[in-house]
Amino acid sequence: MAISLILGMLVGAVLGLTGAGGGILAVPVLVAGMGWTMQQAAPVALVAVVGSAVLGALEGLRKKLVRYRAAMLMALSGVPFTLVGLHVAQVTPQRWLMGIFGLVMLFVGLRLLLQKQDSAAMNIETTMRIARIDPQTGRFQWCLGTGLLLGSIGALTGFLTGLLGVGGGFVIVPLLRRYTNVSMHGVVATSLMVIALVGTGGIVVALVHGAVMPVKATVLFALTTAMGMAAGRQLAGRLSGRHVQRGFAAVLIVVALGLVTRALLAPVIG
Structure with missing residues (x-):
């Protein structure tokens, strides 16, 4: 079980460094490190991601x-x-599921790599803000668009949780x-908090379906x-956010290309 320990520390460190999006590495890490299929790795990865998300959500609630x-x-x-995504995952061939995951990771990695780091530009009010916080109440202005x-x-989150x-x-x-x-x-x-709640539901759905x-x-x-x-969070405070993001993006792209390559070669090698 030493492999599980090493892989868990690796995924956790990435989660701590990158925040809520780092859990995307959990499944490919288990597939590569433990030799599991995507369908076997997904619920195990989800348990770990949900556990870490709960800790982060509780801290967010406290603050x-x-x-x-x-x-x-x-x-x-x-x-x-999540039930829809799980059903699609169960009927999808392993190589196709691996290819889909690789393409998702590739998209996320490229988006992070090309994303601007200018925080001032990111905070500019635009007409694309569909849901807004009321400055007087500090809460969402609830309307049909917000809902x-x-x-x-x-x-979309639930579907991807069940699928991948x-x-x-x-x-x-x-x-x-x-x-x-x-x-x-x-x-x-x-x-x-959403990851903790949806992920918990996804775990229950997966267990109920065998x-x-x-x-x-x-x-x-x-x-x-x-x-x-926890270790990743400590380290994150000492590193540049720009360097962390670019490093994470590079890792995602490399892993994504590996998954896509394996998916393409799967019919040839059996």
Whole structure:
């Protein structure tokens, strides 16, 4: 089980360094390190990601950063779609699922690599802000557009959670940043709460539909992921955000290309 310990620390450190989107590495790390299929690795990875997200969400709640009404709406719309994603994953051939995951990772990595780091530019008010925080109440101005936006983000997160076993922070964070005026700290904290809620629902759905998780490997991977996340957070304060983002993007792109290559070669090598 030494491999589980090492892999958990690695994924946790990335989570701590990068925030809510780092869990996307958990599945490919388990596939490569443990020799599991995507379908076997997904629920185990989800347990570790959810455990780490719970810790982050509790910290966000303590600091009053979580938009809990928005998080609950996203979770309520997301959990049913985990069942849809899980069904698609179960009927999709391994090589296709691996290829889809690789393409998703490639997209996320390229987006991070090309994303501007100018925080002032990122905070400029634009007409694309569909959901806004009321400056007087400090809460969302609830309307049909706000509900549809948050519900759609939740549904997409739930589908990807069931399909790929990912937390979905790489979806929630950029969409909330683009279409709302919530602060970055609030976005990450809210994203972690959504990941915790939707991921928990995804684990339950997977178990009900026959997913088998090796208890020892799952527990060790989850615990070491949490430990690695704590270490990553300490290290994050000493590193440039720009360098962390570019480094994470480069890792995602390399892993993505590896997954896509394996998917393409799978029919040839059997």
